């Protein structure tokens with residue numbers, strides 16, 4: 082008999098969070114002061130706090146988190162760590178031009194090296210495995226896309242990607258669906274909750290205070306600083322960083338037009354038996370995506386389970402982000418079907434863990450940064466499905482901006498220029514529905530619609 086997908090609290094539904102429950106720490110109660118306050122204890126908030134303390138060790142840094150450390154996307158993701166800052170090198174060229182894309186490619190590699198060195202130096206064990214990332218072609222059309230991706234990478238000075246034939250790809254992971262593949266040796270897989278809680282532990286060690294179970298209800302200007310208010314307390318600080326990702330519009334409604342929250346859904350199987358492992362192969366344990374617009378992404382966990390996710394995310398108008406969005410029976414059924422399509426011999430595999438989480442998507446698939454309340458508040462969000470790596474970079478950017486320190490990073494176009502806005506509701510839900518429909522047709526082998534071609538021409542498309 083099949084197990085029904087778990088539903089209920091995310092702490093029980095999410096494999097990573099259930100494996101490593103995050104204990105309750107202190108709640109913000111009464112009156113507090115800090116030099117700097119960061120709202121949100123996901124990866125962006127933690128990296129920002131760590132970089133702030135490194136740049137200004139004398140300043141008091143406090144984080145205020147609505148749930149627990151890692152209860153947002155940072156604890157719910159697939160744990161596939163990539164070196165690309167944009168969604169792809171081809172999109173980086175389309176969005177920012179060749180020279181800037183070249184800079185982003187080098188920065189992405191340096192960022193990954195710095196991040197992994199940090200984890201080693203500070204003993205943060207998050208089961209990181211430098212497996213590389215494999216993009217698979219499921220159709221002949223995808224093969225030419227992979228060739229284009231390889232050419233784009235080479236043109237940006239990334240010379241270690243390798244095209245695999247159908248046989249080579251199937252030798253890695255045994256699916257007859259694969260027509261070929263593209264291997265990026267620079268990626269890795271890891272346990273996202275162990276990464277995020279490891280960073281929180283380190284942040285506390287260097288003096289960062291973290292209040293949890295303390296949703297910020299109001300953020301207000303006060304003299305030359307800010308005041309944040311929760312149900313049980315208040316905190317005054319000179320400067321504030323909002324590291325609240327897909328939830329940011331609740332505190333700062335004006336960013337609403339720059340991003341949409343999209344819910345991605347993921348399932349995790351029982352551990353594969355030795356026989357099932359022989360069927361699937363996967364000795365290299367690579368993180369995998371395929372070349373469709375709405376792709377599956379998947380990996381093995383440290384204890385040999387399959388994590389299977391979909392980028393065919395759901396938008397709940399108008400920019401809804403609440404626990405009701407964390408569950409989608411339709412997506413869970415589609416995930417089971419897509420896994421069985423790839424691996425028919427394993428179609429009976431049970432997937433007892435199922436959950437969703439909000440990614441924060443901009444029209445250009447890269448984060449954006451900004452300032453509010455007369456320079457007292459800074460924010461950075463919009464990491465789409467690449468936040469594991471880019472939040473490290475974003476934390477550095479936010480720390481420099483907040484402390485008014487100079488950095489070459491502040492000259493990046495993605496820091497200086499906001500993304501093209503999304504239309505307001507109700508046009509927004511119509512546009513998201515229309516683009517989703519048209520991209521599905523392309524994934525099914527159809528030609529791009531006029532709308533998709535128009536968006537591509539405007540640099541707002543998904544032709545990655």
Ligand SMILES: Cc1cc2nc3c(=O)[nH]c(=O)nc-3n(C[C@H](O)[C@H](O)[C@H](O)COP(=O)(O)OP(=O)(O)OC[C@H]3O[C@@H](n4cnc5c(N)ncnc54)[C@H](O)[C@@H]3O)c2cc1C
Nearest residue numbers: 121123124125147153154155158159161297438467468469
């Ligand atoms: C299903 C899924 C799969 C993904 N897979 C990958 C992947 O394989 N690789 C990859 O690189 N990226 C992946 N991502 C994206 C990645 O997880 C995110 O980009 C990244 O975690 C963003 O980190 P963050 O800290 O900005 O946001 P979050 O982790 O969402 O943190 C924001 C925090 O702010 C808190 N908050 C919000 N409002 C308030 C408030 N009012 N008061 C106090 N606190 C508040 C929230 O509770 C939350 O903890 C995936 C995301 C999802 C959902």
